[in-house]
Amino acid sequence: MGHESSVPLFWRLIKPRYQLIGTKCTSCGNVFYPPKFLCPVCRKEGKLEEIKLRKTGKILTFSIIRSAPAGFEKETPYPVAIIELDDGPKLTSQIVDYKEEDLKIGRRVEACFRRIYTDGKEGIINYGLKFRPA
């Protein structure tokens, strides 16, 4: 077997992962990322529509990964942060192109397009967004 991860799963996530597309509930105004199919606040009364989120935000908290999961061993040590987007939602992402002084709570960051995970030598390359100091 030349590859292990699910190709359809990756494919389904391409749009939100590449373009930072979330959903917004038109009745309560809440914005969600990753996109939701049902508004958890308004339930069936809510109506969700796609929204292209701004690719900027700030670091809420971060951690340096020294003992990485499979597929990320060669990248250690690397920072992973919870980022609060300017449009509201929070997400977890690797921080790249940083200097030590950039790793602080509140630091402004912007999304950039990178390889996230490569499925062995024969599998597909998972692309998506990471964040760098803005």
Next chain:
Amino acid sequence: MIGIVGYGGYIPRFRIKVEEIASVWNADAKAIKSGLNIEEKSVPSMDEDTATIAVEAALNALKMAEIDPKEIGAIYVGSESHPYAVKPTATIVGEAIGCGAEFTAADTEFACKAGTAGIQMVMGLIEGGYIKFGLAIGSDTAQSKPGDALEYTASAGGAAFILGKNNVIGEIEGTFSFSSDTPDFWRRDGIEYPSHGGRFTGIPAYFKHVVSATQGLMKKLGLKSSDFDHVVFHMPNGKFPINAAKMLGFDLEKLKAGFVVSKIGNTYSASSLLGLAAILDVAKPGQRILITSYGSGAGSDAFSIKVTDLVEEKRKKTKKIQDYIDDKEYVTYAHYTRLRRGI
């Protein structure tokens, strides 16, 4: 007239100096630096490849063009380091910049001139009335055998150009190509690093094609070397373009604005296009630019571009090539090996 609606570049942050590479191979850094006229080269991060670089450059071009990405009808990505042997880079770019699905796409391959070949393809589709806007990109993370002369120059970068007929910052006055079967540089299928013909890459290869394409363009358009304000040739090193300019009778000052090679190396498919972008970053309205690419194997595409009044306003909307050149972090050879070969 068909022209450039928006352009953008991208250069990875890491750099390695000639001295650092030379020290590993006990080579004479001073001789190499003067022989190649190069100081350092860009190095991609572990998670960067031709597709990610192409996307970053395309997003910058889109910022300047200020068009709906769904109006882009064609995407061509030229590279000799496409991440997949089979599966296009161009669709990754289309998805990442939000082009929808109604566009034609393909990857082009012609050593270092695959990007300018894409520009010509887009020009044809626009002129034929098939598409409104088209995107052509040159992007590479160039490979070099450890210890080979290429290791001092083979680098990474990308440049993207959105072409169309309205609101252009530069009108493309014409293009001319010169191609022949000249085996000066190649990489066989499944082989990790390219091979080259050493000195054979000069006179019968680079110079013959660059000079012939440029002369052909000038003859076709009735222009002479003094009609151009800025000139950029493919930059495999810092010597060849200077010699080509001398052979064609250009004042060497005209090379200056687009001469990015000594600080970032040879970005292959992006080389002449990053030079053009750097020129457009500083050019004045009314000036005329010559760009001649070169791809081993071998061929050259030459273009004449007349800068319009819109350049000054539109170029403020995106990051300049010089910003990318200045934003850098040096790596050691050990770190470079880790980044490039993932040890």
